[in-house]
Structure formats: structure tokens, C-alpha cells
Amino acid sequence: MSTARLIYLPLGGAGEIGMNAYVYGYGPKGKERLILVDIGVTFPDMDSTPGVDLIFPDMRWLEENADRLEAIFITHAHEDHVGGVGHLWNKLKAPVYARAFTAYHARHKMNDHGAPEDEIHTVSAYPEVVKAGPFDVSFLPVSHSIPESGGLVIDSPAGRVVHTGDFKLDETPVVGEAFDPELWAKIAEPGVKALVCDSTNVFSLNEGRSESTVGPELKGLIQDSSGMVVATTFASNVARVQSLAQAGRAAGRSVCLLGRAMRRMIEASVKVGIIPDFPTTISVEDAREVPRENLMLIVTGSQGERRAASAQLARGKYLGLSMKEGDTFLFSSKTIPGNERGVISIINAYSEMGVDVVDDSSGRYHVSGHANRPELERAHDIFNPEMVIPMHGEHRHLRQHAKVAEAKGRASIVAVNGTMLDLTGSKPKVADYIETGRTYLDGSVKIGALDGVVRDRIRMALNGHIVVTLIVDDEPEPLGDPWVEIKGLTEMGRSGAALVDVLEEDLSQVVNRMNAKTLRDDEKLEDALRRTARKSASDELGRKPEVTVIVSRLS
């Protein structure tokens, strides 16, 4: 007979920043009733995932245990927390709970992927409680860089878990509820078993700054600018977009929002009543008529995304608007590691136009949405949990966060994706390791990260591709010579002759020397042709291309 236990299992987001998915369970071993917190995505890059459109956590374990899943909770509407709900819901089929702004976005995503939007349930903040099997769950308002972020207060028979979601401590957050130390203290009062806590900024040692410190800086900058002002930030940072718009209006400028994602975020905020007083904006059509010194654009593309408004403006005219000498472009954002090249190329394009680019290197025009180390320590102190479980971070963040907790005498552990923890006792214990990984959305098809598809793409990109075709009759005799096509390889090699000619010549010689046995054996024949092609290419090019051999047999 097994006794009930409380488990925690990250399927994504622990050991990386992105694609958050955390499972909690309570019940007898192997029969725990489960809830899922967040169902996010992460984004591909050319280095490791060329051609991939979106990356999901591998949810197989949860899908196999979907009958035990009571509910899905989504902490906030960033893509790394909500982005997978439309794609993955059909294999989980549990009710989804979120606060209004997040629910609004989740419903859109369900719709986009043919999942039932009425499975998304809007929940108010604490003290409203959602009952999910053995769990009572409430949304605890936290400050972050998107409206209505929620931590979760998860009560189970084994005690209270506080799952912070992404958070900072901001007493003047511009949009949404301020950090409320009294409410937090009240949550902490009955005792907190585990604080499962955002680790993103654990290496930032200084006190974090409030969102409200940005507005005055923006006002000063815009007032001092003479030409058109164009500013970008994360589309979902509604508070920042509002601060930018207010600063523009305060400087006597008409403000125009450019970029679908940004307009959708503002619409959602207005619809759910988060920003009752968003400044008046004008349409693109009207913006074209406004003298540039009276105009401010707020645009998408803070990360240098090629199709976003910032990049389009950097390439020239966009929707009839263009930048020129004397204008100012502001990045009210930080560059996420990996996006540097794209951002820098936009800055240089603007430089060529004579546009003055202001970025956040001065630290005045952007603040982070995550708690720095001093705020993390303050959160630990307030909740005073039996254990701190670091999440939402790469390994280095989790490890450092665990050290910070342990330095104050709290139990902690580094648990990366797939590590099932038993939280029942006074210290976290590893209960099991679950196989996890990544799933790619590739065009409209889902593929496994280890299927070899992406590996082959990378190899073609690094090595080029040779296709060798040969027709063999049933004597068996080759009908004509081997034929070579190349892609991603130079036409002329070291010898000065055409590469395909050299290859075909070498392949012909090999084929002509072959005996009937080899010619009859597909595997041997293909192998011989492949090796010859690689060898010849290597001699000519100093590299070994990928080779596909196609033998057609006539009979």
C-alpha cells in the first residue's frame, strides 16, 4: 500500500529559458492526480534548428497520463508560457484556467488550431479558488512585463506550494496590480512547503527598477528629439507601450502603433479593461500626413525580427512611412542573447540613413520583468518556504538560485526537465527521471528533435549535396553513365574542370570496373558510388558533401 505524495515534474523551462511546462501531482505513487502549469513554446535558430517554425516540450509523458490530468493553468500570456496551448491541447483535453488577459490570448490560440476555445476558463485573482482534483489553486497577482501575470498558490493535502511564474517586485508597475507585501504575507501565513521560483535574473545583483522609472526617461528623450521618433519594445509589454505613447503625447506628438502583434496586445488590454486610459493613437493613413517632428511611431521588432516593422523600416518604406536623417530610433528593450546579429544589422541600416539610434546601453529606457537577486531573496524571506525549487532558467541560473537559497539555510535542489521531485518530506527528493525533449513544428507537421530531419538539413547546409543517378538494366549492365547533380557546391573545383564532369568521370570508371555481383547488389552499388563521389568531391573541394545515390533498375 502506497501513501500519497506530492510531486513536481518540469517538462520544459528547467534547464533552459523557454517552453515552460511544469507538472504537479498528488496521490499514491503512479496514480497522482495531475495539473499542468503553463504550456509554452520556444523559438528555433539557424545554428541548431534551421527551417523549424516552433519548438514545443515533448509532452509524451503527460499525454500518456492524460487521464490523470485535472487541469491546465497558464500564468501569463508570453509565448513561452501560453504558446503551445492551441497546438498541444487536443492530446491533453483538460480544462484550462487563466486570468482574463491571458485567457483572451489562449482562446485565440485554441481557435487558430481547431481546439475548443470554451475549454479556456477565465479566473479572478486570489481569493478565487479553482478546484482541480486534490489541488486548490489560486492566481496570485505578480508584476512582470505583460499584464495580469499570476503566480499560483497551489494547495494540496501535503501542503502549500507557491509557483511564482515570471515575476518581479514592482510597487508601481504602471499597468496592473502593484506588488502587495501584505497579501504575500497572508499567503505565507499558513506555511509554505515549496516555493517554485523564477531564476532568470539570479545573476543580476543590483536591486531591480520599477516600470514607472522608465516613463520620465522616455519623456525626456522624446522631448529632446527633433525629427520623427520611432520606438520599439516587446509587443506584449503593454505598460511600456503605454508609457511610450504617453511620453509621445506629452511631447506633443501624434502616436501611431505599427505591427499586428502590438495592436492586438493593446486591443486585448482595452477589451479586458486593463488599460482604461490608453492615449489616443492615429491610423497609418493619418500618420503619413503628420509632419515628422510631430509624429511618433511605436513599432514591433525589438529583437530584429526580419518581418517586423522595425526591420521593414530599416529596409526602406513601410506602409508609406520611412525614416530619414535626423530621426530617432529607440530600442526600449534588451536584446535577447542570440538575437544580437539581427539587431545590430538594423542599427547599421538606420545609421546609413542618418537615423540616430538609442539603445538601452545607458540602462535608462528599459527595465527587466524579472526579479533580480535581492528581490528573489526578499521573496524567499516573505514566503519562508521549507524548500526553494528554482525554475525558469538555464542550468547555471538554477544552480546559482539553489546556492542563494541554501546560503540562507533553505533546502533546495537543481531539477532540470524530466526530473520528478517528491516534495512530500521536508526536503525535495528525486523520485524519478522521465524522458523529455523537444518536438518541432516544421511547416504544418510535428517532428521529433531526434528524427534526423534537422540533422540532415544542417549537414546539407554545411557540406552541400550531391545527387548521383545510375540506370542499370537486368543483365545487369549500366545503361549510360552515372549522372551527377550538385546543390550548394561550387561549379568548379581545384582542378579547374567542372565539378560534375570530374565526378561523372570518376564514377564511370568505378562503374565500368564493377562486376555483375556488385551491380546486382543495391547496397554495395550505392555504397561504392557514394564513396567515390565523396572522395572525388573531397579531392576537388576539400570538403565531403552529403551524397544521395539513386539507382534505377530497368527490367
Next chain:
Amino acid sequence: MSTARLIYLPLGGAGEIGMNAYVYGYGPKGKERLILVDIGVTFPDMDSTPGVDLIFPDMRWLEENADRLEAIFITHAHEDHVGGVGHLWNKLKAPVYARAFTAYHARHKMNDHGAPEDEIHTVSAYPEVVKAGPFDVSFLPVSHSIPESGGLVIDSPAGRVVHTGDFKLDETPVVGEAFDPELWAKIAEPGVKALVCDSTNVFSLNEGRSESTVGPELKGLIQDSSGMVVATTFASNVARVQSLAQAGRAAGRSVCLLGRAMRRMIEASVKVGIIPDFPTTISVEDAREVPRENLMLIVTGSQGERRAASAQLARGKYLGLSMKEGDTFLFSSKTIPGNERGVISIINAYSEMGVDVVDDSSGRYHVSGHANRPELERAHDIFNPEMVIPMHGEHRHLRQHAKVAEAKGRASIVAVNGTMLDLTGSKPKVADYIETGRTYLDGSVKIGALDGVVRDRIRMALNGHIVVTLIVDDEPEPLGDPWVEIKGLTEMGRSGAALVDVLEEDLSQVVNRMNAKTLRDDEKLEDALRRTARKSASDELGRKPEVTVIVSRLS
């Protein structure tokens, strides 16, 4: 009759950081006698240049005018200044001048590529003069992050040009000559027409720090470390390697250098007499026997390079050495933009081992080799030139540097690669635009950046590759059905059937409906097959792969 003029033409390095190559000329228009300053390379990345090994400036203009080229001067031994000399010399065939340390490396590079190493001439610093046609050229010692960096004092009948090379102002540089304000004042005395000036750190507003400030910080860190200490920096930063080794020895540790590039740099420094007193180091074999708390490794791979020692250690054992819990890994370096992902992945690998990673986020363990804005302004003031020509920078750096110069009333201009300036008058004038670009070393073959080879690789990486083969006899009738091979594409599409089956079925239908005219016309036939394959793949996968069609005709 045309009068003589003094021209400046960057072929690389102006509008980018990397592959420096600057031409100066003096003489009648179109008949100027020329010198080349630096002949560097830049490095490929997966985003834009997958599979490429090295990138050179397109030197066609200079090759076509090689008969006018008097000499090549190399300012220092960084790859972006000297890296092209072995590859490109044979088409230029002019004598090469450099100071001893740089010449040592240049000779190796000539040897490696079958170019005559005796064309590399070692020159002493100012006041030694090299006569090169109408030019008298001297090497002015400057501080940088590699030994024996030289600015160039270039005297022509039209006046003196000072070409700074990469430089900072360091009065205590640890290795090599200190910044010598008196010598600089002496160079400035006859009047300087143009200061052609490094722009790398124009956005760094604080006073730069001396290399000598790093040593004490390193000593403190190493003394406070308990396990093995492993430190990385740029292999060519000999002063830093020496400071690291001294700090290790001062902390009572045996020091071992790991990584070929680093050992080669130290050997070269010892050989040319730059570092007479490099601390004693031990071999890898001996290092294996030293207790880890008494051992320090100095390793290559500060940029996360996959094959360097730092990455090898992050993957496990390397040459019998491995890191473990309680050890310290130090990045005494900054991460060059674009390399973040590789560096972060190493840090996380070390975190998994329990190794404490220290990077330069505190600003204590690394200083830049380039002049910050205050030092740039000081250099402007000392040389007090008629004009400042910003070089060695992306467009944003050049533009900002020109602004800094103009703010003090000096003439300046942004001249990117291919912009020929006439410096004869009191202000720089654009004289011409020369077509420039990039050449790729791809395996052992040089290819043009616009040849389409790399474009095809990127497309295969993003879209995958389908090969369609069809055999047609001379009726013309298809012999058998079209055959499909895929690479970099998932085996199963949206319909749940094998992708190749779906494609072959669709292609067969199209082929069966074809009339003899189409079957006879290679272009039409291939086009129809390609379009069908793309359409079917798009239906199945939601993406449009690259398609190669091979029609074999039997007759």
C-alpha cells in the same frame, strides 16, 4: 594633364568589424602608386555563410592594379589584419612589411599556402622608414591586445597620414611599448593631414583601463579558489596570458597552457624576445600528476569555439584532464556579438559539472584592446589632423566617430568599403566608388559571395531537398514511374501516408497525362515535375522544399 592626388580606399574593415584591407595611393588620377595596409579575414556563421571556412575581402580591384602596388604593410597579427596574407598574396605579389612578431606569423601563413615567406620583411619601429614608391612608411608602436601592434606613419608628397591600426592608450601595457605621448607629439609636429582611426569602441564613453589593472584582480580570484582553476582568454592576448600565468604562479599553482593557438603565440613571443620572463609552465603530462588545488590551466576557446580546449573540457575529459565540482572556470575575455550561444552552452555544461564559472560581467577580469571615446578624442587632439577618417567599425561606429571628430571642428567623413576618398585638399572628398564585396574560402576553393552556392545551402537548410528522377525512352514514353528521394524532410506528412509515396503518386498522375511534346521538352518536363513536387510537398508539409529534377533519356 592631371595633377597628383592622395587617395584612400578601404576594401574591407570599413562598415564592418573584420577583414581589414585599406589602400592608399599617390600619383596622377588612375596612375597612383599604391600601398595596402592589412590583409585580413573575417569568420563565417551559420545564419549567413553555412559551410564557409573563411571570408576575405574581394580584392579584384587591387589585383587588377597589382602592377601599381608597391608594398603591403601589416599592422598586427590578429586574423582580421594578417589572416589573408597567405591566401591572397599570390595575386598581389608585393613585398610585405611588418614588425617582428607580426612578421613571424605572416611567414607561417605564407608557408601554409605556398607563398614565398621571404617576401615578409621585418621592420623596426619608428624612426625606421620603408620607402614604397611615393610613400615613406614607419611603424608607430601602439598598445593593443596583441604584442607589437603598430600604427603607420605614412608620408606622401601630399602630406602625412597617420593610420592608427587597432589601438588603445595604455601607459602600463604589461607586454610591449607603453603609450608614449612625447613620441606621438613628435609625429604630430610637422602637421598631420589625415588621421585614419580605429572606431571599435567609440560607443564606450568611460575612460579605458590599462592591461596592468587586470593582474591584481586575477591574483585575488585565483588565491580565493579552492579546486582547479581554468582560465581562458584570446590566444593572441599574450599580455593577458602572461598575467594569468603570473597570477597562477603567485598563488602557488603549477601552470599549464592548453590549446595549440595559445602555445604558438607564446612561442612566437619568446622567439622574438617580447616576453623574456614568461613564468615556468608544465606539460600536460605533468599537469595530470598535480593535485587540482595546485593546478591552473590556461586554455583556448574564449568564444565557445567547439574544437577549442574550453569546449572540450566542457564535454568531459580532454588530454586526460577534466573539471569537477568545486573547480573554477574564468572567462578573462568578452563575448564577441554572435558568439553568445556557444559561450552560454559551455557555461551551462560547466554548471552541470558543479564548476563555478566567473565571467567578465563584473568588469574586473578583462579590459578591451581598443580606445574608448575619451582616448579617441585624446588621439585626435594629439595628432590634431586636418581630417579624421574613421575606420575599423560597422557603419554605426564610423558615423558616431565622424560625429565625435566634427564636434571638435575637424573635417570627417563616413567612407565604407569601396569608397575612394581624395585626401589631397583640406577636406576628404569622395573620388569614386569601387565594387567590393566578399570572397569565401569554401573547403579548399574560393567562391564569390554572390555565386549562389551559399544561398542554395541556406535554402536546403530552411526548406529541405526533394530529388525527383524520371526515365524517358525515345518514343517518348516514361520508363517506369517518377522516383522521389527526400533529405531534410519528415518521412510522413499531414495525410499520414509516407511523403515519398504521396509525391510519387501525384507525379505519376501528372506524367501519365503528359503529351509527347512535353515529354520531349526537357525544360517543360522538369518544370512540371518541379511544380508538382512543390505543390504536393506544400500540401503535405506546409512548406515548399527545394526540388531537383533529373530526367534521364534513354535512346
